[in-house]
Amino acid sequence: MNSDNALLIDMVRKLCKELSQTQMDATDGGSMSREHLWQKVEDFGLPYFMLPADAGGFDGGWATAAKLFQLFGEYALPLPVGETMIARHYMHRAQSLSPQELPKLEEVPISLAHCSDAIITLNGDVPLLSGALRNAAWTPQSNLLVSATIGDRSVLALLARDQLVTRSVCEVDTFRNTAAEPRAHLRWRRLPLTALWHMPTFTNLMTAGALLRSAQMSGAMQSILSRSINYALERKQFGRAIGKFQVIQHDLARLAEQVAAAQCAALSAARAADTEGGTEAAEFEIAAAKLRTNIAVAPATTIAHQVHGAIGFTLEHPLHQFTQRLFAWRSDFGNDRYWALTLGNSLRQLSGVDLWPFLTARSDRQVVARQAGDGDEDGTAGNSVNGSESRAHPSVG
Amino acid sequence: MRALVDEKIRHMPAAQRAQSWTGFDANFSEHLGAAGFIGMHWPEHYGGRSCPAIERYIVIEELLAAGAPVGAHWIADRQSGTHLINYANPSARNACLPGIASGKLFFCIGMSEPNSGSDLASISTRAVRVDGGWRIRGAKLWTTHVTRAHMMIALVRTSDADHARHQGLSQFLIDLSLPGITVNGITDQTGEKHFGEVFLDDVFVTDDCLIGTEGEGWQQVNDELSLERSGPERYLSSYRLIPEFLDTLQVDADDIGACTLGEIVAELWTLRQMSMSVAGQICNGADPSLEAAMVKDLGATFEQELPHRIQACLDGGEDNIRYAQLLPVLDYLLNAAPSFSLRGGTREILRGIIARGLGLR
Ligand SMILES: Cc1cc2nc3c(=O)[nH]c(=O)nc-3n(C[C@H](O)[C@H](O)[C@H](O)COP(=O)(O)OP(=O)(O)OC[C@H]3O[C@@H](n4cnc5c(N)ncnc54)[C@H](O)[C@@H]3O)c2cc1C
Numbered sequence: 001m002n003s004d005n006a007l008l009i010d011m012v013r014k015l016c017k018e019l020s021q022t023q024m025d026a027t028d029g030g031s032m033s034r035e036h037l038w039q040k041v042e043d044f045g046l047p048y049f050m051l052p053a054d055a056g057g058f059d060g061g062w063a064t065a066a067k068l069f070q071l072f073g074e075y076a077l078p079l080p081v082g083e084t085m086i087a088r089h090y091m092h093r094a095q096s097l098s099p100q101e102l103p104k105l106e107e108v109p110i111s112l113a114h115c116s117d118a119i120i121t122l123n124g125d126v127p128l129l130s131g132a133l134r135n136a137a138w139t140p141q142s143n144l145l146v147s148a149t150i151g152d153r154s155v156l157a158l159l160a161r162d163q164l165v166t167r168s169v170c171e172v173d174t175f176r177n178t179a180a181e182p183r184a185h186l187r188w189r190r191l192p193l194t195a196l197w198h199m200p201t202f203t204n205l206m207t208a209g210a211l212l213r214s215a216q217m218s219g220a221m222q223s224i225l226s227r228s229i230n231y232a233l234e235r236k237q238f239g240r241a242i243g244k245f246q247v248i249q250h251d252l253a254r255l256a257e258q259v260a261a262a263q264c265a266a267l268s269a270a271r272a273a274d275t276e277g278g279t280e281a282a283e284f285e286i287a288a289a290k291l292r293t294n295i296a297v298a299p300a301t302t303i304a305h306q307v308h309g310a311i312g313f314t315l316e317h318p319l320h321q322f323t324q325r326l327f328a329w330r331s332d333f334g335n336d337r338y339w340a341l342t343l344g345n346s347l348r349q350l351s352g353v354d355l356w357p358f359l360t361a362r363s364d365r366q367v368v369a370r371q372a373g374d375g376d377e378d379g380t381a382g383n384s385v386n387g388s389e390s391r392a393h394p395s396v397g
Numbered sequence: 398m399r400a401l402v403d404e405k406i407r408h409m410p411a412a413q414r415a416q417s418w419t420g421f422d423a424n425f426s427e428h429l430g431a432a433g434f435i436g437m438h439w440p441e442h443y444g445g446r447s448c449p450a451i452e453r454y455i456v457i458e459e460l461l462a463a464g465a466p467v468g469a470h471w472i473a474d475r476q477s478g479t480h481l482i483n484y485a486n487p488s489a490r491n492a493c494l495p496g497i498a499s500g501k502l503f504f505c506i507g508m509s510e511p512n513s514g515s516d517l518a519s520i521s522t523r524a525v526r527v528d529g530g531w532r533i534r535g536a537k538l539w540t541t542h543v544t545r546a547h548m549m550i551a552l553v554r555t556s557d558a559d560h561a562r563h564q565g566l567s568q569f570l571i572d573l574s575l576p577g578i579t580v581n582g583i584t585d586q587t588g589e590k591h592f593g594e595v596f597l598d599d600v601f602v603t604d605d606c607l608i609g610t611e612g613e614g615w616q617q618v619n620d621e622l623s624l625e626r627s628g629p630e631r632y633l634s635s636y637r638l639i640p641e642f643l644d645t646l647q648v649d650a651d652d653i654g655a656c657t658l659g660e661i662v663a664e665l666w667t668l669r670q671m672s673m674s675v676a677g678q679i680c681n682g683a684d685p686s687l688e689a690a691m692v693k694d695l696g697a698t699f700e701q702e703l704p705h706r707i708q709a710c711l712d713g714g715e716d717n718i719r720y721a722q723l724l725p726v727l728d729y730l731l732n733a734a735p736s737f738s739l740r741g742g743t744r745e746i747l748r749g750i751i752a753r754g755l756g757l758r
Pocket residue numbers: 505506507508509510513514515516538539540541542591592736739740741742743744745746
């Protein structure tokens with residue numbers, strides 16, 4: 001990682017620490033509102049992270065962004081920061097291709113979704129959107145950027161928050177997911193769109209969302225691993241730290257393996273998105289990464305809770321902030337069934353002998369591209385397994 | 398190399414290719430050696446080509462994916478040769494390395510004994526210093542390919558472990574044709590004489606057969622085990638099943654088959670990324686032993702579960718012609734898989750190493 005990135009990641013870590021601390025204080029009777037927290041994110045400039053420098057951004061690619069997504073998971077940020085970063089990135093690209101007049105967005109987050117049954121009709125010049133979304137994240141509190149495929153063309157539509165609650169054209173069924181994050185099922189009937197972009201290349205925000213969640217999940221897993229190790233060294237039973245019992249040691253070893261796999265998968269997929277020219281082109285790697293992090297959820301959360309005993313089962317203890325998010329995020333932007341079928345059905349086009357060349361050609365191309373370009377943030381293909389130099393030994397802290 | 402491999406394996410039945418890196422074929426090893434694909438990362442004067450280690454990594458991945466019978470030279474190429482370069486004296490190196498690189502000199506690993514498996518430091522085979530060399534007495538067990546190998550690197554006791562049990566161990570290079578050596582094959586549950594036992598009855602070896610330093614055997618053997626534990630073979634042993642399974646799905650796959658394939662490939666892809674990352678770190682001179690142990694344990698678990706997962710989603714049409722290739726591979730791997738978490742250090746031993754790396758021990 002170059003030093004600029006290390007510095008930036010450090011600053012974001014500090015911000016995450018501060019925000020998660022403020023948030024926890026707030027639940028203790030303080031009055032820190034979500035709006036207030038979000039303002040700090042805006043002040044930092046995080047939503048614009050993936051924009052070019054001349055557009056006021058940090059020029060952040062997917063690989064660096066994924067490290068930030070991991071931090072959002074590691075600190076259980078109760079805000080759609082990653083969604084907004086990705087939405088701003090797509091909107092900037094769309095705007096530079098075909099500028100549109102944007103609806104007025106307050107400084108509130110922008111969430112992401114892909115609508116697979118969208119229909120667009122016209123009322124005079126005004127495009128109207130019909131379609132439905134299930135389990136849409138952070139709506140209708142946030143604005144929403146939606147991708148859709150109309151015929152053989154991709155479009156992006158931006159829906160401002162106030163539009164999402166217009167009763168006449170929008171049915172909203174809100175609920176809280178397992179981690180008490182806001183979710184909604186939405187149905188639009190001829191919702192007038194103020195901003196609709198026709199995209200020149202295939203665009204699907206579900207894939208970008210899957211990369212985001214996969215990285216967040218690997219970050220949340222890092223947190224439950226460090227917490228579990230610390231607790232095992234601290235908690236004494238039968239006259240010694242429970243971490244001295246071989247069964248506990250082996251459980252924690254298995255937990256560490258799952259975390260390493262999740263982190264390596266998420267970061268490798270993010271690097272693939274950089275070298276393949278976008279998340280859609282890296283759908284194979286992102287599908288594999290989301291599926292692999294999903295698979296890690298059950299063993300990782302089960303072990304973390306087991307090691308923590310009853311205290312970890314209380315509302316007061318922070319463990320559930322991470323484990324509940326992992327339960328919930330497993331279903332976001334494609335659950336296991338979705339990605340396993342997507343992968344399985346696309347691989348079935350290959351014959352058996354072509355599988356290995358397919359796998360290696362993709363990753364080798366990515367390694368070569370990284371070594372040739374300056375986009376190589378880790379120096380070589382040989383970054384550490386769990387992806388983060390500062391955490392190569394995920395022991396204490 | 399793909400051409401060389403293709404010519405060799407084209408007529409090999411899938412079940413034989415499923416033996417992966419334990420499939421023994423001296424003739425193939427000789428061909429591969431002649432083409433410069435053994436010891437390729439060693440210096441030229443030892444018969445190598447001074448290739449970057451990552452190039453060797455890619456070559457062995459290809460060999461494994463194809464199911465080439467690499468077993469004869471595998472141990473020497475993976476660990477014994479490099480270990481000799483690191484520790485042996487020049488005469489031993491010069492005597493062995495060119496032969497290994499040409500694919501004609503095969504090695505085996507003499508660590509385990511009848512009463513010492515996981516607890517390797519408890520071995521009782523002994524070497525006693527005599528005029529001009531050493532006399533070795535004892536027995537080694539579970540020695541892979543011992544009936545067909547020429548040389549063994551053995552861990553033996555050279556002095557008593559009065560205080561620290563890891564002291565007093567040393568490594569020797571032993572020519573298996575020496576007088577006093579008896580070798581017997583042992584048939585494993587797949588029906589192969591894969592491993593065997595070696596009895597050493599006061600075998601005399603010369604001084605230059607001592608590898609490294611007398612009494613430093615424990616540290617040395619751990620270095621040797623790092624070479625043994627970090628390669629891609631640690632997650633690819635059941636690879637043959639994946640392409641064969643994929644081929645059965647081409648005609649009318651159901652969702653269960655496609656889902657299983659998707660999950661397997663997601664895990665395979667992740668393991669490859671992890672394994673390459675370990676290889677990359679080794680190339681850069683780092684010591685990723687914690688990561689390597691994690692990859693080996695995850696990899697062994699993956700390759701061990703694979704035959705069971707695939708068996709679980711067969712659809713009952715096993716008499717169908719489309720299963721003709723898959724079923725013999727499945728049979729073989731169901732039988733072979735229990736060994737995947739034993740050889741090279743058991744799952745429990747690896748998890749202990751990981752726990753140490755996590756600061757728990
Ligand atoms: C196919 C195959 C090839 C092999 N090839 C070679 C070779 O070439 N050279 C060689 O030297 N050896 C070889 N081995 C031997 C291998 O290294 C040993 O099998 C292994 O080290 C375990 O020893 P063991 O079989 O005596 O089992 P044991 O050590 O008796 O273990 C039995 C069980 O107890 C567990 N156990 C032991 N100690 C502990 C502990 N402290 N805590 C928790 N659990 C424990 C083990 O994990 C295992 O599950 C091979 C083995 C196999 C199966």
